[in-house]
Structures are given as C-alpha cells and as structure tokens.
Amino acid sequence: MKIRVQNERFDAGAEMAAMSQGRTDIGALASFVGLARDLNEGSGVQAITLEHYPGMTEKALAAVVEEAAARWALLDVTVIHRIGRLLPGDPIVLVAVASLHRGEAFAACEFIMDYLKTRAPFWKKEETPAGTRWVEARASDDAAAARWIKP
Amino acid sequence: MKIRVQNERFDAGAEMAAMSQGRTDIGALASFVGLARDLNEGSGVQAITLEHYPGMTEKALAAVVEEAAARWALLDVTVIHRIGRLLPGDPIVLVAVASLHRGEAFAACEFIMDYLKTRAPFWKKEETPAGTRWVEARASDDAAAARWIKP
C-alpha cells in the first residue's frame, strides 16, 4: 500500500508498473487518474490550487484504503494526490488497485475515489477570467459515496 | 479511438499518457489492465497462449467500443489485446477510457471489459504441470455482462 500527498507530478504508468513488477499473482489492475480541466461549471479555468490539511489528509486517505481492503481482497493499492498549483491537463490524483479479479479491482478503485472525494480534506480553488473561486462541493459526489453504504 | 490486437507487449502508462497528451479537456481517465496469473482454478500456470479469430476480433472490439460510446460521453478509448504465448505477470489486455467525469469513465471501462470478455473471439490455453488445457468460459463473466442489459 502506498499513499502519498505531494506537489510533484506523478507518473501513473510508472506507479502501475511498480505495483505489478516482479509479481505473478495479480490478475487485475484498475486505475483512475483525475486531471485538471480547462473548463468547469461553464467557465474557463486557467489554473487550480489545491489546499489540504496536513496530517489529516494522510490519515483520511489511509482510512479510506483500509475500508476498501476490508471490503475486497486487494493485493496492492496506490493513492497519490497532488497539492499546490496545477494547470489544465495536469494529473491531480491517481488511485490504482491490484487484485486477483477485475470485479474487485474496479469496485475498490471506484470506492476509494468516491470516498476520497467526500472524506479527504482537500479543497480546490480555481483561477478563471472572472477571478478566483473556491470550488463548491457537489451533491453528486455525496450521492456517489452513499452508494457504498451497506444496508 | 484506438483498437489493437498484437503479439507485442504494450506499455499501459505510455498509452494512457498518449490519450491525455496535449489535451486539457479530459477530467477522468479510468483504465484496466488484465495480467496473466501463475495460478488459475487451483493449479499452477506456467504460460498461456491466446488464440483469436483474425478479422472478427477487431470487428467485435470496435462494436463493443461503439456501444460504450453510444451509452456514455467519452473523449477517447484505447483497447489493446495481446495474442500468442504469454508468461505469468505479462499484461494481456488494456482498456483505457477518457471522459469529463469519473462516473462515465469507470462505467464505460468496466462495460468494455465485461463485453470484451463475452463477445470478443479470444481463447486462452494454459500450460500447467498436468499438461495444457483450454480455459472454460465462466458463468460469472456472463453475469457481469448481463448487468449492462437495459430494461
């Protein structure tokens, strides 16, 4: 398991390759990369700045990964989230999950993203032609996370 | 859209990087890599050989990708499937989907894998200590594909 919060760009391909390197037991590797877009809520975005809560961020990400590992049989997980100022096209977040079978890898990867989106203390500020603005939380993200609540 | 059937190893990271290279409109990149495992159905696997139906394979993969593009708003899709003899740890298949938002990217990526598993004419033969054997189709793969049938 690898969890990182960093300013530096990451190489999603290298991270995924490192997870399967030297192993022959992984059957499925699902991954997600979230990227900064040049458009959000109908206006151009020139850059975003990600603020976080040092200490809690790592703790919250570890808790999300632990919960995924308790739900599905996972062989390895990598989560990398960037902070600081990013430009459109820059990768923001990587979640990669290795498992025996694809069903578990897909489910755990999407679960980690949905929980990260609602539980990890990151905040995005956008630079637009009309000035800077804090991104508002989306009800659709709460709904996505709520799908995983067990009855 | 890129669809390839090839003997050669692919570089999942390079393929994903190529999809987002020079673009600033992609918000989500979901991917799946299927790898050859050293164990299947309780016995060791020394190698697998993938046979396919040249011509129909490409046609079936294109049809699956087209169906995904009709269901979700996709910005780009890459599907690469290898044929020939592979060793445990070798990547077999890559499906990568770029979209605006993560929900569509995850859904389309999993849909393409589920349909590929039941519709694309590939067959796996395993080399085990007890000899070679053709892999049997799994009912769980049919069930996974059936989830996507619209009412």
Next chain:
Amino acid sequence: MTLRVLYFARLRERFGVAEESLAFGGTTAADLIAELRARGGVWAEELAAGRAFRVAVNQDIVAFDAALPDGAEVAIFPPVTGG
C-alpha cells in the same frame, strides 16, 4: 451453396481442422450443425445438444436459426475466454 467453415480453439484441435470449404444443402446454422454432427466421432461429441459452442456468420455471432447466405464465412467455436 458453398460455405467456408472455420473452427477455433478446442474445436479446431479436436476436429483436427482449422478451415474447410463445404457444399451445403441446408438453410440455417442449425442445419449446418446437424450436418457436421452427422459425421460422428468428435463431431457428434463436441456439437452435441447441450454442449456450449457459438456460431458466427461473416464475423457476427448469430442465433442457431439464422439463415446462412451463399459463400458465407461460418465460424464455430467455444465460448470466448479472452481478457
């Protein structure tokens, strides 16, 4: 009519043939299967009712009641196992 018939994977191996040209007097995929089954031996065994196999006509999987056009490329193969 004349058909080009292809076999893949386990069926190709068991039949010992990858491809053949066939003069066909029937109409549907089911007729073709019945004709092949009548060859007996591994043909009767692998294509028996209840065995899982698929038929593609001109590279599209079809139902067994599909009519076969003259000159069609017909492929018979086990359920697929790629990915």
Next chain:
Amino acid sequence: MTLRVLYFARLRERFGVAEESLAFGGTTAADLIAELRARGGVWAEELAAGRAFRVAVNQDIVAFDAALPDGAEVAIFPPVTGG
C-alpha cells in the same frame, strides 16, 4: 480548556486566520461554533445555521454534538473538493 483551532480554504480566507489558540468554556463542537458565531461579521455569516461546514477533532470529522477533549486540535472547514 485550551483548544487549537484551525481553519481551511474559504473559511481561512474569509476569517483571515489559519490557526488560533482558544480558551474554551463549553463542551461540544456545537458550543465552539456558537462561541465563534458570536464574534459576528464573517464569523456569524460563514458559521450560520444552514451553511455547509465540517468540524474535525484531532483529525477525524465529528458530529456537532461531539465533546471536545482538552488540548484538542479542532479544524473547521468547508465540504471537501479534492480528487
């Protein structure tokens, strides 16, 4: 008791403070919020009932009725928007 109180993102900017040490006579997170709200101005505005914000105690998000231990690190911030 003494609390270390942190503010993030929009709240940090609007309050003009990232962190403060606070002598606190109340018991729960809700008591703390009421005390901060009583400062008026942007405090009353941003922490008004119905505004969306979260409270974490020692780096875990808590419900507003959670008791605050002495010396706690309490953080108040908007709903998160990472990923």
